[in-house]
Amino acid sequence: MLEVKNLMKRFRLDNKTIKENKKKSKEMLDRREQGHWFNAVVDVSFSCESGEVLGLLGPNGAGKTTSLRMLSTALQPTSGQIVINGDDVVADPLAMRKRIGFLSGTTSLYHRLTVRENVQYFGRLHGMNEDLLETEIKKVFDLLDIHSFADKKADSLSTGMKQRANIARTVIHQPEVIVLDEPTTGLDVISAKTILDFIESYKGSDVPVVFSTHHLHEVEKLCDRVVLINEGTTQFNGTLDDFRRVSGTGNLYDVFVKLVDEKEVA
Ligand SMILES: Nc1ncnc2c1ncn2[C@@H]1O[C@H](COP(=O)(O)OP(=O)(O)OP(=O)(O)O)[C@@H](O)[C@H]1O
Structure with a gap:
């Protein structure tokens, strides 16, 4: 089982960006920018049981890749916890890296x-x-x-x-956990289908699979769980059926747009 709790990642901005940001009005700045810092991931939490497939969704720049890089030990979180089958990834990244396929x-x-x-x-x-x-x-x-x-x-x-x-x-x-960042991006239909069938083969196994995608039909076809990240924060975390229920139509496209719009006006 994979558990991710209150993950956060803060990057120090380079001097050029800091200088440019000073000229921008508050409305033009990303809400995650704070002086010399950019909070790419603010608060991301979810879990994925063995044999489940979890789809990670979110608009461009939401923090999906940054989150997945932390899960895979490629990046050290600023704070938060990642646990695989009871063992803490952040405490011993080198040992845990062997147990993850990224x-x-x-x-x-x-x-x-x-x-x-x-x-x-x-x-x-x-x-x-x-x-x-x-x-x-x-x-x-x-x-x-x-x-x-x-x-x-x-x-x-x-x-x-x-x-x-x-x-x-x-x-x-x-590996005990598989993490795939946009595995089908840029691929033709047949190659993409082969990869989706491959992911599906882990269903019911003892391996949780987390993958990020912009293709909602992949989520519809494959996922047991859905997590939507927006502006670095988990905005939805639940089953595919619960995700469908967010909009009256049950259409995943409508759900995605509704959740992202809600955040923008918040
Ligand atoms: N090293 C870094 N320094 C500063 N900002 C960064 C750094 N790495 C990522 N970011 C910023 O963090 C935000 C989240 O990036 P990330 O790549 O995680 O988004 P994403 O959800 O994967 O987007 P996409 O769907 O476009 O791939 C972006 O605004 C990005 O510019």
């Missing part, structure tokens, strides 16, 4: 290695023995439909193939 927008492959060699490399880095590694490669390549290009060099792959290989690399070590 796909970010910058996850990539060694271009001159084949997909198989890349995934083997990352598996060995995680200390997997060769038998387990081969078993897992077969399983993950089946699920992500990678076999047909497994022995091609990474730099010869299409965007969709690369992303599937990136995901294979991310999950090869059997």
